[in-house]
Amino acid sequence: MKNQQAHVILILFLLFINITLQLTAQNIYKDSSVPIEARIKDLISQMTLAEKIGQMQQNHLSKKNDEVFNEIKLGKIGSFLNAGDINDKFELQKIAVEESRLGIPLIYGRDVIHGFKTIFPIPLGQAATWNPEIVKLGSAAAASEAAEVGIHWTFAPMVDISRDPRWGRIAESCGEDPYLAAKMGSAMVEGFQGNDLSSESSIAACTKHFVGYGAAESGKDYNTTIIPERYMRDIYLPPFKSCIDVGAATLMSAFNDINGVPASGNEFTLKRVLRDEWKFDGFVVSDWASMTEMINHGFCADETEVAYKSVKAGVNMEMVSQSYANNLEKLIKEGKVSEDLINEMVEGILRVKFRLGLFENPYKQLKEKSRTLSAEHLTAARESAEQSFVLLQNTDDFLPLSKLSKTIAVIGPLADDAQAQLGCWSPDGDPENSITPLKAIKQLLGEKTKVIFAAGLDNCRSTNTEKFAEAVTASEAADAVIMILGEDDLLSGESHSRAFIDLPGAQEELIKTIAETGKPIVLVIMAGRPLTFGNIVKDVKSILYAWHPGTMGGPAIANILFGNVSPSGKLPVTFPRTVGQVPIYYSHKNTGRPPSENQLGIKMGTPENPVGFASYYLDVDYTPAYPFGFGLSYTTFEYHDLKLSSNEILMGGKIEVSATIKNTGKYDAEEVVQLYVRDLFGNVTRPVKELKGFKKIHLKAGEEKVVTFSLSTGDLAFWNIDMKYAAESGDFTLWVGGDSQKGLKADFTIK
Ligand code: GLC
Numbered sequence: 055m056k057n058q059q060a061h062v063i064l065i066l067f068l069l070f071i072n073i074t075l076q077l078t079a080q081n082i083y084k085d086s087s088v089p090i091e092a093r094i095k096d097l098i099s100q101m102t103l104a105e106k107i108g109q110m111q112q113n114h115l116s117k118k119n120d121e122v123f124n125e126i127k128l129g130k131i132g133s134f135l136n137a138g139d140i141n142d143k144f145e146l147q148k149i150a151v152e153e154s155r156l157g158i159p160l161i162y163g164r165d166v167i168h169g170f171k172t173i174f175p176i177p178l179g180q181a182a183t184w185n186p187e188i189v190k191l192g193s194a195a196a197a198s199e200a201a202e203v204g205i206h207w208t209f210a211p212m213v214d215i216s217r218d219p220r221w222g223r224i225a226e227s228c229g230e231d232p233y234l235a236a237k238m239g240s241a242m243v244e245g246f247q248g249n250d251l252s253s254e255s256s257i258a259a260c261t262k263h264f265v266g267y268g269a270a271e272s273g274k275d276y277n278t279t280i281i282p283e284r285y286m287r288d289i290y291l292p293p294f295k296s297c298i299d300v301g302a303a304t305l306m307s308a309f310n311d312i313n314g315v316p317a318s319g320n321e322f323t324l325k326r327v328l329r330d331e332w333k334f335d336g337f338v339v340s341d342w343a344s345m346t347e348m349i350n351h352g353f354c355a356d357e358t359e360v361a362y363k364s365v366k367a368g369v370n371m372e373m374v375s376q377s378y379a380n381n382l383e384k385l386i387k388e389g390k391v392s393e394d395l396i397n398e399m400v401e402g403i404l405r406v407k408f409r410l411g412l413f414e415n416p417y418k419q420l421k422e423k424s425r426t427l428s429a430e431h432l433t434a435a436r437e438s439a440e441q442s443f444v445l446l447q448n449t450d451d452f453l454p455l456s457k458l459s460k461t462i463a464v465i466g467p468l469a470d471d472a473q474a475q476l477g478c479w480s481p482d483g484d485p486e487n488s489i490t491p492l493k494a495i496k497q498l499l500g501e502k503t504k505v506i507f508a509a510g511l512d513n514c515r516s517t518n519t520e521k522f523a524e525a526v527t528a529s530e531a532a533d534a535v536i537m538i539l540g541e542d543d544l545l546s547g548e549s550h551s552r553a554f555i556d557l558p559g560a561q562e563e564l565i566k567t568i569a570e571t572g573k574p575i576v577l578v579i580m581a582g583r584p585l586t587f588g589n590i591v592k593d594v595k596s597i598l599y600a601w602h603p604g605t606m607g608g609p610a611i612a613n614i615l616f617g618n619v620s621p622s623g624k625l626p627v628t629f630p631r632t633v634g635q636v637p638i639y640y641s642h643k644n645t646g647r648p649p650s651e652n653q654l655g656i657k658m659g660t661p662e663n664p665v666g667f668a669s670y671y672l673d674v675d676y677t678p679a680y681p682f683g684f685g686l687s688y689t690t691f692e693y694h695d696l697k698l699s700s701n702e703i704l705m706g707g708k709i710e711v712s713a714t715i716k717n718t719g720k721y722d723a724e725e726v727v728q729l730y731v732r733d734l735f736g737n738v739t740r741p742v743k744e745l746k747g748f749k750k751i752h753l754k755a756g757e758e759k760v761v762t763f764s765l766s767t768g769d770l771a772f773w774n775i776d777m778k779y780a781a782e783s784g785d786f787t788l789w790v791g792g793d794s795q796k797g798l799k800a801d802f803t804i805k
Pocket of ligand 1: 135
């Protein structure tokens, strides 16, 4: 009897232990006091293969129906993009958290690229501020507004280096230079993610498009990219590394074929560089169907091969297409893909979901007082726009205009186009919140100035000149004419490349027609890219480049034109004289025959005489219309006293470089002090100049400041002939100035 009793007790005890273990086992991943890595391991250990594959699926929520609900319940979907309003998100999340077997929360993504409801300047414009702080502020504002409606993750920042203004997505980029793009992109990541990803006002960033998407041949979107490894590592990869170094939670792969291997199946970029070298532990989401498009590329024969090559390369999550859902299980059963690899992919996704705090707070939403379209956000958007504008020309210091002008004519279809000024990728921006330039100019001038508006054209693409007459009449009645022209928001952005980058429609004709009135013209250009407008620069006094300035573009333009704020923007991208010069960028190689002067035209019958040949054109000045880093102010700055702590740097050491900048005009203003360096000789050819530092400073009229940069040999490293990242000893030149073409110059040597 006693034995029986003992036996029963033992069984009951073992049963109790087992249940306890089961219970505690199930609770580990739900226990926020446990380190995230342990929670991940525990959760993975409990997931079925189908549930793991489910986490690797992101769908676009086209409609809520039982099929979608059931897929979530079965753990077949890990994420949605564009998942409707907050109620839709909570409804789906409730199913995931309460009805699925393990209750893994969904992560919601959205393109919050340059603002959510409060739209900031397009990223190319934000890069023109050369002010990481204001860019960070803009992304933080966007994050808090998106978090209010339950968005957890934005598909930004885009840091594709682009040197081709034909490419429509240059609008979303931070321009042509790796150093500037790295500073701007990492500021955006810090703004989106804040100090704590689990905070209710933080959203996960997604640095994109990995990698080289901006090198699309002929500027056509989605086109082939051919990028030798040295250029990949020196130019296209650094901005991504900088974003990861500040904690970017995710990356997005890309549509383009990189040297014959599409970005979404590219083991060199996604595995060797991103994981093996950079130890990235977040996750990579594909671009929209970019995985299955590898069939179009001719890189995969079918979706089974798509799934195989994508997972082997290291794409954790598939956006919208279903190759993982339909093929991974089979590939594992056939032993072609290991479940360890699936575990690795799922770990990256779970890690971000844990870091976002979604397990503790699946209905994550910024609940405190709404900041959407708050005065604070609108002010930040206006200041960002003001600092993004680049003054390209100001003949006779014509700007700023007097607020006491009796009559001002405002001409142009973009003077009052609430949608156009929001720019591309502003899906959640409402044009009714925009304050247009026309409205803002009227508000600023008040009753004492008569403002006459005439669009002149039905829209920015129109060639119908019927409305020119009323524009001429308005101009003739005015003391000065403000023309607001350029591109509407649809002429840049995804798949919106242009082979010609002139002012669209009959805009040049309109400018010349208004110029015939003899009235002084201030031209404001809104655009998503550098445009070519050399034909009209003599017809106008001043040219202000406003990109697409966002919700508060109007007040920002009015403040600049009438002198409340001095323009301080600098070009983040080179402006060509003609599209025939593209690609054109400041950090070019010297070539064996660098041009020293133009050789425009060649007389008929000129004898073949190969003397003086150099790298120029017969039909256009080989220099850009406006160089990288260029931008005028209402004041003038004088640079003097360039000092180096030493003209020699020992390998591994650094020097201090300082210069004094004086505001020699009568306006308080900002100046972007730029440091460029040239490595005169290398075991591979080196660019004629590379940006290695910049500081935006405020100087009152007459004030002067000393600006100091630290320059280390590490800052001068490059991928050398042996494909090693290292600086080389030798001779260097540096410049400190207000743009990439001029500055105080000094030589130094690395010993
Ligand atoms: C688009 C874009 C990508 C965007 C994604 C989701 O095709 O290439 O930048 O984030 O799809 O909208």
